[in-house]
Each structure stands twice: as C-alpha cells, then as structure tokens.
Amino acid sequence: MKAPGRWLADRWLTIGSPIALLVLWEWASATGILRAVFFPRPSTIAWHLRDLAADGTLWGHVATTLVRIAWSFSLAAVLGVAIGLAMGLWRRLREGLDPVFAVIYPIPSVLFLPLVSFLVPPGEIALVVTTAVTSFFLIAFTTTHGVTQIDRLVVEAAQHYGARGWRLFAAVLLPGALPFIFTGLRLGLGFALIVVVAVEIVSTSRGLGALLWLSWQVLKVEDMYATFFVIALLGALLSYGLVALRARLLPWVPDVGDR
Amino acid sequence: MALDRISLQVDAGEFLCIVGPSGSGKSTLLRVLAGLHRQSAGEVRIEADRPGTPLTAMVFQEHALLPWRTVRDNVTFGLENRGVARAEREARAREMLAMVGLARFARHYPHQLSGGMKQRVGIARALANDPEVLLMDEPLAALDAQTRTIMQEELLRIWATLGKTVVYVTHSLEEALLLGDRVVLLTARPGRVCQIYSVDLGRPRGLEVRGSPAYGALLETIWSRLREEVLRAIAADRGADSEPAGG
Amino acid sequence: MSVAVPVAALVLWEICSRLAIVSPRYFPAPTTVAWTVGDRLVAGDLAGGLLVTLARLAFAFALAAVPAVPLGLLMGIARPVRDLVEPYVAFIFPVPKITLLPFLLIILGVGEPAFVLTGASSAFFQIVISTLGGVQTMDPRLLEVGRNYGARGARLFWKVILPAALPSIFTGLRLGLGLALVTLVAVEFIAAKSGLGHLVFRHWQMLSTPEMYAAFALVGALGLVLTRGLRALQARVLTWQEDIGV
Numbered sequence: 001m002k003a004p005g006r007w008l009a010d011r012w013l014t015i016g017s018p019i020a021l022l023v024l025w026e027w028a029s030a031t032g033i034l035r036a037v038f039f040p041r042p043s044t045i046a047w048h049l050r051d052l053a054a055d056g057t058l059w060g061h062v063a064t065t066l067v068r069i070a071w072s073f074s075l076a077a078v079l080g081v082a083i084g085l086a087m088g089l090w091r092r093l094r095e096g097l098d099p100v101f102a103v104i105y106p107i108p109s110v111l112f113l114p115l116v117s118f119l120v121p122p123g124e125i126a127l128v129v130t131t132a133v134t135s136f137f138l139i140a141f142t143t144t145h146g147v148t149q150i151d152r153l154v155v156e157a158a159q160h161y162g163a164r165g166w167r168l169f170a171a172v173l174l175p176g177a178l179p180f181i182f183t184g185l186r187l188g189l190g191f192a193l194i195v196v197v198a199v200e201i202v203s204t205s206r207g208l209g210a211l212l213w214l215s216w217q218v219l220k221v222e223d224m225y226a227t228f229f230v231i232a233l234l235g236a237l238l239s240y241g242l243v244a245l246r247a248r249l250l251p252w253v254p255d256v257g258d259r
Numbered sequence: 260m261a262l263d264r265i266s267l268q269v270d271a272g273e274f275l276c277i278v279g280p281s282g283s284g285k286s287t288l289l290r291v292l293a294g295l296h297r298q299s300a301g302e303v304r305i306e307a308d309r310p311g312t313p314l315t316a317m318v319f320q321e322h323a324l325l326p327w328r329t330v331r332d333n334v335t336f337g338l339e340n341r342g343v344a345r346a347e348r349e350a351r352a353r354e355m356l357a358m359v360g361l362a363r364f365a366r367h368y369p370h371q372l373s374g375g376m377k378q379r380v381g382i383a384r385a386l387a388n389d390p391e392v393l394l395m396d397e398p399l400a401a402l403d404a405q406t407r408t409i410m411q412e413e414l415l416r417i418w419a420t421l422g423k424t425v426v427y428v429t430h431s432l433e434e435a436l437l438l439g440d441r442v443v444l445l446t447a448r449p450g451r452v453c454q455i456y457s458v459d460l461g462r463p464r465g466l467e468v469r470g471s472p473a474y475g476a477l478l479e480t481i482w483s484r485l486r487e488e489v490l491r492a493i494a495a496d497r498g499a500d501s502e503p504a505g506g
Numbered sequence: 507m508s509v510a511v512p513v514a515a516l517v518l519w520e521i522c523s524r525l526a527i528v529s530p531r532y533f534p535a536p537t538t539v540a541w542t543v544g545d546r547l548v549a550g551d552l553a554g555g556l557l558v559t560l561a562r563l564a565f566a567f568a569l570a571a572v573p574a575v576p577l578g579l580l581m582g583i584a585r586p587v588r589d590l591v592e593p594y595v596a597f598i599f600p601v602p603k604i605t606l607l608p609f610l611l612i613i614l615g616v617g618e619p620a621f622v623l624t625g626a627s628s629a630f631f632q633i634v635i636s637t638l639g640g641v642q643t644m645d646p647r648l649l650e651v652g653r654n655y656g657a658r659g660a661r662l663f664w665k666v667i668l669p670a671a672l673p674s675i676f677t678g679l680r681l682g683l684g685l686a687l688v689t690l691v692a693v694e695f696i697a698a699k700s701g702l703g704h705l706v707f708r709h710w711q712m713l714s715t716p717e718m719y720a721a722f723a724l725v726g727a728l729g730l731v732l733t734r735g736l737r738a739l740q741a742r743v744l745t746w747q748e749d750i751g752v
Binding site for chain 3: 011017099102103106108111194198213221224231232235238
C-alpha cells in the first residue's frame with residue numbers, strides 16, 4: 001500500500017485541475033466575464049440539482065430511463081449472446097449473417113425508431129426495441145469473435161480427451177468466449193444509455209433525455225446543466241463501475257478491452 | 260537491488276560472455292553498459308580511440324526491429340541518427356546485410372522475415388553502427404535449436420572478420436564456451452561476480468570444439484558452480500513467496 | 507452463402523410486400539425502394555440530403571481530428587499534460603454526445619456550427635483516447651532501441667514514438683469518423699432541417715415510406731463505404747502492419 005500523501009502527490013494535477021476549473025468558472029460567472037445565461041455558476045447548478053431531487057422530479061426521470069435501459073439491455077443481451085454464440089459455432093450461419101450485420105450496424109439507432117414503430121405498438125415497447133438494436137449488434141459481434149478466437153489446439157486437445165457436443169461447449173467454448181462476452185455486454189450497456197437518451201430526446205416527455213430537451217426548449221439553462229451532470233454520472237457508473245464490478249466479482253475473467 | 264559490486268575489465272577485441280541464474284541481473288548489467296539504465300553507484304568507462312563512433316550498440320532479445328522500417332532502413336537507423344550521408348549509409352547497409360547473408364531482403368519489412376532472419380537484421384543494425392563495444396542480450400534465445408546453432412557459427416565468423424569487442428549475455432553455458440574468450444559467472448540476486456573463467460580452447464573455434472575433453476571439463480566445472488547458484492535462486496524465490504514484495 | 511442470405515431476405519420481403527402479406531404501406535417492396543433511390547438521387551431531395559450530410563461530416567471530422575491527434579500524442583509523451591486533461595476526457599467520453607447539442611444550440615444558436623460541433627465532439631474524444639493508447643501501449647523496447655541508436659528528443663518522437671502510435675491513431679480516426687456520422691445523423695433527425703437524418707424523419711412524419719426507406723438505406727450504404735474504405739486504406743498505407751484488428 002502506498003501512503004495517501006504519496007498518492008495525492010502523484011495525482012495532484014488530476015484532482016486539482018477540475019477543482020480549479022470549477023472555482024474559476026464560479027468566479028467568472030459571478031463577475032459576468034462568462035455570461036451567466038449560458039454558463040450559470042456551478043453553485044447555482046448544484047442548488048437546482050438539489051431542488052430537482054428534493055421535489056422528486058429528477059428521480060422520476062432517472063427511474064424511467066433506468067427501467068428502459070434495463071429492458072432494452074436485457075433484450076439485447078439475451079438475443080445478442082444467443083445469436084452470437086450460434087454464429088460462432090456454425091460457420092455457415094456466420095457467413096450468411098455477416099453481410100447483413102455489416103450493412104445494418106453502422107446505421108445510427110435513432111433511425112430505427114420509424115421502422116420499429118411500424119412493427120410493434122408505438123410507445124414504450126418501440127422505444128425499448130429501438131434502444132436494443134445497437135447493443136444487440138455489439139454484443140452479437142463480440143460474442144461471435146469470442147468463440148472464433150478460441151485456440152484450435154485447445155479445442156482439439158479437449159476433443160482428444162473426450163469432450164464432445166454439449167460438454168465441449170460448456171467446458172471449453174463458453175468459458176473461452178466469456179471474456180469477450182463480458183466486454184460485449186459492458187459496451188452494449190454503454191450504448192444502451194447513449195441510444196436511450198437520443199430516443200428520449202426525439203419521442204417522449206419522460207426520462208433524462210426528455211428532461212434535458214424540455215429544459216432547453218423552455219430555456220431553463222440551470223436544469224440543463226443539472227440533467228447533463230446526472231447523465232454523465234450515469235455514464236461513468238455504467239462504463240467504469242461495471243469494469244470495477246467485474247474485476248471484483250469475476251477476477252478470473254480478463255477484460256479484453258476495446259477502444 | 261539487481262547488481263552489487265560488479266567490477267569487470269573487458270579487453271579490446273575480447274569476446275566476453277556473461278552467464279548466471281535467471282534474475283541475476285545479466286540484462287540489467289548490459290543496460291547499464293548501454294546507458295539505458297542508470298546505476299545507483301559506480302561508473303562505466305569505455306576507452307574510445309575513434310572519435311565520433313558510438314560507444315555501444317545493442318542486439319536485443321527477440322530483435323526489437325522497428326516494424327515500420329524496411330530491413331535496410333532498420334540497419335541504417337543508427338547512422339541516420341548520427342547524420343551520416345545517405346550514400347554512405349546505404350553502402351554500409353549493403354555491406355552489413357551481405358555479411359549476415361540478407362543482401363536480397365533489403366526491401367522487405369520485418370514481419371515478412373523468419374525469426375532467425377530478423378535477428379540477423381538486428382546484428383547487422385548493431386554492426387553498421389560500428390560501436391566500440393557490441394552488446395548482445397541473449398540474441399539467440401528465441402530461436403529454434405537448429406537455427407541457433409547455425410547463427411552461433413555465423414557469429415564466430417563475423418567476430419573473426421571484424422574483431423569487435425563483444426559483451427554477450429546468455430543463459431546457455433554451451434553457447435558461452437563456444438563463443439567466449441572468458442566467461443563471467445554471476446551469483447543469484449543480487450548479482451555479483453562469482454567467478455571468471457578463461458576459455459582456453461583455441462581460435463578459430465567451431466562446433467567441433469564441443470567434442471574436446473578440455474571443453475567437457477570446463478563445462479563440468481562451471482556447471483557445478485552455476486547449479487549451486489540456480490538452486491539458491493530457486494530457494495530464494497520460494498522464500499520470497501511468503502514475504503511482501505518489495506523494491 | 508454470404509450472398510444467399512441477404513438476397514433471400516430481400517426476395518422474401520419483396521414477395522410478402524407484393525402479395526400484401528405485410529402492409530406495403532409500411533413495408534414497401536425492396537424494388538420500389540431501389541427505384542425511389544435511383545429516382546430521387548438524380549432529381550430530388552436524396553442527392554441534396556446526401557451532400558449536406560457529407561459536407562457536415564467532413565467539417566466535423568476535420569474539426570475533431572486536427573486537434574485530437576496532437577493532444578493525444580502530447581498526453582502520451584508529457585505526463586503533466588495527461589494528468590491535466592485526463593479527468594475531462596474520462597468524464598465526457600462515456601456521455602452520449604447528443605446531450606451536448608442543446609448546450610451548443612443555446613451558445614451558438616440553432617444552425618450549422620452547433621450541428622457540426624456536436625458531431626465533432628463524438629469523434630474528438632475517441633481519437634484522443636485511441637492516440638493516447640497508441641503511445642502508452644507501444645513496445646518499450648523500441649524506445650530503448652531509439653535511445654541506444656542515438657535518437658533523442660524530437661528525433662525519438664518522429665522516428666520511433668509517432669510511427670509506433672500510427673496504427674492506433676488510424677484506428678481512432680476510423681472509429682471517430684463512424685461515431686461522427688452516427689451522431690450527425692441523429693442530430694439531423696432531431697434538430698436539423700436538412701440531411702439524410704432529417705429526410706428519414708420527415709418522410710416518417712409524412713408516411714412517405716419508400717422515400718423514408720431510401721434515405722435509411724443511403725445512410726447504411728454511407729456507413730458501410732466509409733468504414734470499409736478506411737479499413738482498406740489503413741491496410742494499404744500501413745503495409746508494415748501485420749493485422750489491423752478490430
């Protein structure tokens with residue numbers, strides 16, 4: 001263990017610069033160097049955030065967004081892992097679906113909203129399905145890759161020692177693909193947040209994206225900043241918190257990274 | 260601490276081999292000589308009688324070629340950094356590539372070559388730089404046994420032609436006896452000079468030396484001493500498991 | 507096989523739509539959509555929309571890449587710069603960049619600068635992170651080679667560090683371009699009055715479905731061409747690289 005003093009000495013810039021920036025911002029908006037209409041003082045934003053939280057408005061929107069993320073992520077995870085595994089195991093299926101995926105994957109998910117709204121009842125279900133699209137492709141891709149990257153030698157060794165069919169899958173293929181599946185799930189969850197916010201901006205009056213957009217439309221700038229802060233916090237939680245959680249719960253599963 | 264109280268003198272034109280158990284600081288010693296690792300105490304002195312030439316050039320384990328440069332441009336890398344004119348650089352690269360038998364591969368990229376060929380390029384790169392002392396850090400360790408044997412013969416031939424001063428780190432006693440004028444045995448961590456052996460097996464030397472009684476006797480002598488050090492290193496590692504890792 | 511599945515899917519869709527097994531109003535036959543693409547691309551809003559989106563994408567990408575690559579490199583070689591900038595990058599990177607749109611709209615007003623900057627922001631952070639990663643994960647032995655063979659200071663940067671980071675920089679540019687396209691089209695869908703994203707939105711509202719699908723297909727084609735094209739370019743430019751990776 002390093003002494004806390006040393007830890008701080010190593011990171012004083014990293015910790016100090018955001019604090020200095022906030023102080024500078026506070027001062028600049030207070031003295032009018034920054035136009036407070038566009039850049040309200042951080043302390044004002046904090047008060048607004050407290051008010052939003054105190055009267056329950058914020059929690060309602062947070063809950064709505066979280067429930068949508070949970071549904072669409074579950075949908076994407078179940079289908080993505082299942083189809084990804086199938087594509088990893090059967091080459092013909094993979095070759096057949098690859099070009100379809102390649103065309104659909106780069107399309108921004110918000111654009112699927114019209115299409116999905118023709119297929120399923122509009123409203124909550126359409127929103128959840130639209131949000132699931134990008135996460136699904138991401139999870140399916142990484143899962144497929146997770147199966148295909150398994151060393152041929154390991155598979156041959158397992159077969160040599162009598163693992164066939166279901167046993168081969170459960171003992172070798174699934175564990176071998178697991179790090180990739182987890183990475184896919186993590187990325188998929190991050191994308192679920194991105195897309196749900198975009199879809200909420202377009203089509204609903206509830207959820208954090210909607211709160212942000214409505215605050216803009218009525219020019220409640222402080223509420224915009226407050227909402228943004230909550231969304232950023234959620235994003236940090238979903239992408240960094242999950243990495244930390246995985247490291248703690250499943251220390252034997254390495255993160256294969258992305259980026 | 261990786262090394263402790265190392266005092267060594269290397270003669271001009273000598274081929275000095277350094278052996279020792281894993282973790283005895285063989286590579287660290289080379290890095291100190293190369294100026295890549297700053298020692299906490301002590302000094303390195305290299306007598307340079309040709310001003311302008313670099314003091315050292317290192318042949319790295321697993322070649323460490325720059326993957327974005329062709330074979331020729333890897334060989335000329337050191338010359339380029341010293342501002343040697345293009346025509347001269349290229350002439351020198353041609354000469355060195357011919358010496359290591361890769362004249363035809365000047366325009367290839369490292370990833371197109373086999374392991375043995377890559378290490379030949381690493382050697383040509385060091386030779387082209389024309390250093391006072393050539394430093395070699397287990398240059399053949401990553402090669403398969405047959406390629407390694409061929410490369411050992413090549414090294415003997417090149418050294419006989421150029422007469423460079425060489426400091427050569429290896430974990431193979433057989434290799435040290437085949438190549439070196441002297442063998443320095445380091446102790447387990449922290450590395451100290453345990454014993455220095457003269458290899459009086461005559462020159463020019465070839466693989467047939469391995470059949471001579473003198474070779475066998477010397478190998479036996481050094482190995483019995485090295486074995487003690489290796490066992491000591493293993494015992495220290497086991498002991499270290501229960502202690503907190505430090506420094 | 508790789509051709510058979512997409513073709514089969516399209517043929518099935520065609521039949522279902524023609525026989526009104528699915529509603530042709532919501533799911534027009536692929537041939538109808540293809541016809542619309544051809545028609546509208548020659549004389550109609552599709553060509554204009556495509557050009558507008560491409561122009562925005564070019565500006566957004568340039569605005570992101572030009573500062574992001576030097577910043578990422580600087581963060582990689584200068585520890586204080588990394589310490590200073592990293593908290594902001596880490597804070598903004600996981601945030602949906604579309605949320606920056608309303609802020610840019612109030613500061614810059616409704617118009618091209620706000621749209622383009624929103625697209626640029628999503629590319630910017632990706633490129634910074636990939637470039638930084640390229641410097642941080644380079645083989646440390648190559649640095650030793652550089653120093654042992656006399657490359658110091660600026661020379662070490664230009665001859666060793668930059669080339670070693672180049673594959674990651676290229677990957678960052680490729681991912682960044684893709685993200686910029688996704689964000690821009692979303693911005694067009696939500697707020698702009700032109701571009702392919704807006705065309706999907708407008709034709710959805712007017713229920714002119716063949717046109718909607720045509721714009722939709724064009725976005726897909728654009729994404730495919732850009733990502734595949736850049737991949738091919740990367741393999742071509744960085745010939746010394748063995749494998750491009752994901």
